[in-house]
Amino acid sequence: MTFDKRQVVYQIYPKSYKDTTGNGIGDLQGIISKLPYLAELGIDVIWLNPFYPSPQRDNGYDVSDYTAINPLFGTMADFEELAQTAKKHGIELMLDMVLNHCSTEHEWFQKALAGDPFYQDFFILRDAPTDWVSKFGGNAWAPFGDTGKYYLHLFDITQADLNWRNPHVREEMFKVVNFWRDKGVKGFRFDVINLIGKDEVLKDNPNFDGKPEYTDRPINHDYLKMLNAASFGQDEKGMIVGEMSFTDIPNCVQYSNPDSHELDMVFNFHHLKVDYENGQKWTLKPFDFEELKTLFHTWGEGMSAGNGWSALFWNNHDQPRALNRFVDVKNFRTEGATMLAASIHLSRGTPYIYMGEEIGMIDPDYDTMADYVDVESINAYQELLEAGKTSEEALAIIKAKSRDNSRTPMQWDASENAGFSTATPWLKAGKTYAAINVATEKTGPIFTFYQELIRLRKELPIIAEGDYKAAYQDSDKVYAFERQLDGQRLLVLNNFFAEEVEMALAEEFTKGQILISNYDVTALADTLILKPYQTLAIVLN
Ligand code: TEU
Numbered sequence: 001m002t003f004d005k006r007q008v009v010y011q012i013y014p015k016s017y018k019d020t021t022g023n024g025i026g027d028l029q030g031i032i033s034k035l036p037y038l039a040e041l042g043i044d045v046i047w048l049n050p051f052y053p054s055p056q057r058d059n060g061y062d063v064s065d066y067t068a069i070n071p072l073f074g075t076m077a078d079f080e081e082l083a084q085t086a087k088k089h090g091i092e093l094m095l096d097m098v099l100n101h102c103s104t105e106h107e108w109f110q111k112a113l114a115g116d117p118f119y120q121d122f123f124i125l126r127d128a129p130t131d132w133v134s135k136f137g138g139n140a141w142a143p144f145g146d147t148g149k150y151y152l153h154l155f156d157i158t159q160a161d162l163n164w165r166n167p168h169v170r171e172e173m174f175k176v177v178n179f180w181r182d183k184g185v186k187g188f189r190f191d192v193i194n195l196i197g198k199d200e201v202l203k204d205n206p207n208f209d210g211k212p213e214y215t216d217r218p219i220n221h222d223y224l225k226m227l228n229a230a231s232f233g234q235d236e237k238g239m240i241v242g243e244m245s246f247t248d249i250p251n252c253v254q255y256s257n258p259d260s261h262e263l264d265m266v267f268n269f270h271h272l273k274v275d276y277e278n279g280q281k282w283t284l285k286p287f288d289f290e291e292l293k294t295l296f297h298t299w300g301e302g303m304s305a306g307n308g309w310s311a312l313f314w315n316n317h318d319q320p321r322a323l324n325r326f327v328d329v330k331n332f333r334t335e336g337a338t339m340l341a342a343s344i345h346l347s348r349g350t351p352y353i354y355m356g357e358e359i360g361m362i363d364p365d366y367d368t369m370a371d372y373v374d375v376e377s378i379n380a381y382q383e384l385l386e387a388g389k390t391s392e393e394a395l396a397i398i399k400a401k402s403r404d405n406s407r408t409p410m411q412w413d414a415s416e417n418a419g420f421s422t423a424t425p426w427l428k429a430g431k432t433y434a435a436i437n438v439a440t441e442k443t444g445p446i447f448t449f450y451q452e453l454i455r456l457r458k459e460l461p462i463i464a465e466g467d468y469k470a471a472y473q474d475s476d477k478v479y480a481f482e483r484q485l486d487g488q489r490l491l492v493l494n495n496f497f498a499e500e501v502e503m504a505l506a507e508e509f510t511k512g513q514i515l516i517s518n519y520d521v522t523a524l525a526d527t528l529i530l531k532p533y534q535t536l537a538i539v540l541n
Contacts, residue, residue: 005309017410137536154214156375241311253307259307282384315406344536
């Protein structure tokens, strides 16, 4: 199977894209209505967050039926219409597969609870819990009915981890993927897929700051090879990405190197933890540029050397908006948005755009905790209060870190609810929608810059295929890298600060061609002054 390295992915959180039924919740018909907009942007693949039946405790990542559509979002006929219409626009779909855990409302869990031993072996049941911590707070084990046993839930208590050691579980999971393949789906995003392979004997994990015990186990690679062979590996074309929690370069090379027959590419999150104090998410700290630059270089070079492949992204449905984290957004929203875009779209890997990023959307700036709905934020707020924070301090942290920051309704125009819905949306629209919306931004500098980056990746093989090499490693302001292919070179300079930076340009590059910049640049000299958040890419043939 091969995937196309020129392609760019656009992520849609269906619940928040476009509501056509007037119930305040986005739906599949809403996405269909926006396909021409996406075609204009130029993207190739749409990753859809889960739209399967689910009690929505974790917004659909708690799946209660893997092969149906949640009526909240529409019907199977709507899905088929979406897939067909997208194809007409040259766009493929990528579905989100949550195979590590299912909702406790799934019939497997219900049958297990009712005492059926066949289904009890679908879950991870133990007589005594380990000290593992749930990603959403508290211990990761909960009593399994009144059996005296405990079931594992690495996420919410209603998300029970599945036992991949059981061949029946694997069979069921392969069937799920094949069900969607039979509907013509060629792209898959596998949720926390490096957590599926649990050891037979589960050990305590007192050092939680490091890599948790249950991550990247050797058997995980075996399961991915089996999944590949039993499903998507049989397709000629497609795009398969795995989301990796707390991972490392050697494992990611193995997951994504074509010779392993596991996945096409991997997401890692290290670069989105450079504003965590001591590795802890619920803290406030300005981002550490040194750490960010070093991570990008180490991963870029490591994946390049091992022939692995990364999914490149700044935003997703679990992250606050990158503009609020990495940019002086009050003064340089446009420059910051375009620089961040170039820093990944010209790099080695497949770029992902999260809905609204292409118009420079920012965090909603809610005034009260009552506006937040995410289970993780609500739990974290309680834990912050229990740890002695005042309600103002706790709210300030939630405002900066909540996953709801990215899940607010897509901002289409300046009308009420941002043109997302005629009803009160399930999550309030961000404060800035009257100014930042598709109607005003579509001909503006951010959207058109994204169009240009997407076009360039299709035109220049060096962007899609070239190797990655760190450049200007000593710079404390500029993240720079070089791409190389068949003797051609591409230098990309990204100023991550709100101030001018002087740089010495190597003699040979002064004779290069300016490929793209977010400022007007007409000439190159051996001394360059990069403006605030300037990006500048130079090709040398
Ligand atoms: O997220 C996995 C996860 O743990 C992420 O929160 C990631 O580690 C984090 O962003 C790094 O800071 C996936 C889904 O994307 C998320 O929405 C689900 O809640 C979760 O799995 C459980 O299915």
